[in-house]
Amino acid sequence: MAIKFKSKVRVKDRISDLPDAILCHILSFIPTKYAVRTSTLSTRWKKVWPSVPCLDFCPKDFDFYESFLMFVNRLLLYRGSSDIQKFRLRCLKDDRQFPLIDGWICTAIMRHVVELDLDVPGGSRIFELPRSLFICRTLRVLKLMSSFAFDTPKSWCLPSLKVLVVTVDRPDNDPMRELLPHCPAIEDLTIKGSVGQHVISNFHISALQLKTLTIILETREDDHFPVKNACTLIIRAPKLENLDIDQRVLSLYLLDTAKSFAKPLFIFLT
Template sequence: MCSKSNSQAKGKDRISELPDAVLCHILSFIPTKYSVRTSILSTRWKSIYGSVPNLDFEFEQMSTTWKEEYMSNYVGFLMFVDRVLSLRDSLDIQKFRLHCYCRVEDFSRIVGWICTAIRHNVVELDLCVYSDNIVCPTFELPQCVFMCKTLVVLKVKSNCITYAPPTSSSFPSLKFLDVKVDYPEDDSVEKLFTCCPVLEDLSIDATIRDALILSFKVSAPELKRLRMTFFSDMIVGRVDLYYHYGQYWDDEVSERATVLREAFSNVKCLSISAHFVEEGCLPAFDHLTELKLVLYDCYHWDLLTELLEKSPNLESLVIEHKKDEECVKNYDETESYSKDVLYSENRWSTPPICLISHLKTITVRGFEGYPHVKKVAKYLLNNGKVLTKMTVYNDELYKELMLERGSRSCWVELV
């Protein structure tokens, strides 16, 4: 009897015993082409698949020539998306993800898919659409996207989508916008950010031609996070202070970057990824309590010095190192590191106010056991009068700090 009972238990379909809502939730995490296949299991599974809130379509095969086999797969993909959307009925779509390469003659079809998602009250729209055409004709993002009242997240990466939003009432519910454009030749990108009344998170990546100046106005009174990256053959400029030695950097670029940074002087939490920042270009961060500073192989400890001096109420500090091939090629490690640390030590003869009165936690990670790293870590630990914890990720550095202490209540942790 016991053996028979165990055998029946092993053969039991426990997945099918789950509630429809749970099964639907599970299917929402896999690509649509796989979730569709469950519809052949039974009438119940067909109903479950039809209720999945997320649609994920991807065709990222890239070919310079539309050969028969490739073309057959591509046409199959188009027909599959058409069929799935035609069976959607009146059910809402939570997330619509479309990643594909396409032909110019299929632009109208893609526009139709986007509009269908909007009609089904989509909340998150993720578009990565690239044209195979060298001349690269374009199509406009449908007006219904800008007017959609349910759209909260919009991600667009494309070499063929342009933007012509209405002059008012754009993006009434949009809180997260992530846009990547390649070689924009008109002002459509500029128009995209002119009316975002509730936008909180904005990420912009653009690849521009040498002679092109890309300018735009961002109107987003509720903005809390901004990330911008611009690439060209001559210059790489980023709001997160990305800079390489030997690359072009003039007074005009520095002045624009300074004005931009001043707009964030009232932030409470700040993350900066920096290769180089000219001295004196940072504003005062009187309200800053949390700072994360990502340094590259160029290090530039004077940036940390200036940030600490201008952040009197800082309570939490994270210093992280990341490798950078370009930085290494253009930097004399031994000589420059020692000068940089010496320069910071001279400026720190009087410790920054935050070290004496506010800074409670420090994390140092990603660094090797170089002498200059030890000097900086020891200085922070010795002068942190209210420190409660320092976390390090290097065993050698941990041993060096065991006897250092400026605060009796501080302890050093090795992770």
Template structure:
């Protein structure tokens, strides 16, 4: 059965009877193939074969193939279509091969394997595999993919897979961009052991591995950027073990529950690091091994010039010297001791020039104490008249003054000689939790910032007179810098 048999005869006749000059069909084959390469799915590309005899076989040499099983009523129809397309194309070169197959079962593994092998034989350059869960069966990526000499871009979006018998050399010899996305967080027993990427420049791992055994041991001498972002719950990180050896790494973007299962080696080229810790350390249950590995991780990134840290580290961690650091952004989501992390970093960053403090929490009223007292009988009639209720007791609310800030014994060197700009985002109102801590910290920075040139305070303006309160309180102390300009802006959202 030919592809043209899939479409009604009347429809073909209507197309042929279209009056007017067909300029598109007069274009060279190479131009037509280029145009069709932008069509989002191969199924739509194949339909062009009914336009005219001129178009009958153009689709068969299109370099980009996009297969999606959701376009078909059944997996059997999808499998048959992919087989027919690849058979009809023969050995034509493949630039991009995208396969989205989410309704497959374990019996389809061999078919998927053969499709990947065909793409490899046709010198595929970009390969995207989005494969759903086939029960609890493990899909093994073919060795031909690992040793493919033309593959430059690889995206794997799947849950249950493994790569076995990975050679210690010749692994992905031309791969420059690798994106590994985990799906189906209920799956388990995922395993992956990768050893050597000779020319890899960009590596991304994200998604939710769930309770999977994720074992990554990577040496990538030309890796420039590394992004790892897991959405797993706090107790899942214990299943992961990731070791990266990347002497040319320049940018690191890490969003995880804990640092304790990540190891970086030879990061002499690292310039920028963005670390987001989703779960804060419990100081009541400190594990020595976790503290040790956190300390080692901080030492591995201590060469950076730009650091963004979201969350807190263990108080027991030994913070290394960040001698190259010129810009620091600290993001916190509440808690009473976030400023300790800040002061540790300031003390160990002698050349810091720019500081950004980002409060990523919604302003809430300060903690209160509720005292129940007996109502004055003389006032009871007034209360009844005003509320309509008979009461003999009344609750009196008092704001508590919660202050956790403790100034350091000595002023960090960066405040005395290098820190020029400070931005405080999300500064809360006078009646909010944490207000006293952030106000005392702000006054401390103004009091000791000897070369400070500008401080910008962003406040959400959730409470009345916030700007006036901030200005009045900060003006009560003597500012160390004579040229500093303080600007207070009411703004709920702000850019980086």
């Protein structure tokens, strides 16, 4: 009787055979914690994660906040000197860690960061952005998902910045008047904020290259009469094409635009 032996088919690991650049690109789409874990797969992967250009840090990926802080600190310390394309950071409300967070952001800036996405809620005080951020020539996207304080240098400019998202929780403070004149290439601006009862807020938006403007303003939860809110927005944007407004406050818009809108104006009053 003839005995037939089935040959064992060896499954080839095609992913590990990909070039480092492609592997780094793939790992850029997952949280950094899990990208680092790939180093346990083989010696081939140990040299891949330190070159991943996109870093995404969120405390929700960790059981303890202290573990999260230690992870980010060690990773940036031992990652090496390769450039950082995108740096996304989410933190808990704990102003005791502000010096540590300041160092992380400065590290990203030194690594020629292109996109910076920050959510650093303060406790008894507001996080102050490092001064080096305001002279970062590679920065193209800046998203400030919580309120920030800033003390800019006497002479500063963000020549490459095209996308800016700003969260404003202090309606008596107009950061646009200070920021926009130093961002000559800005094309896409989003302003998110909340205003309080009986508070009059003014925003001056002047950007010659601005094409898309999104404004989201709401009333704080402890306010019961949003109609008594008042907000004035003076917009000078000759190239503005898209304007989306979502608000719960009474506002006056003064528009100085030379172009007609590329799509209908959307205004949502809730």
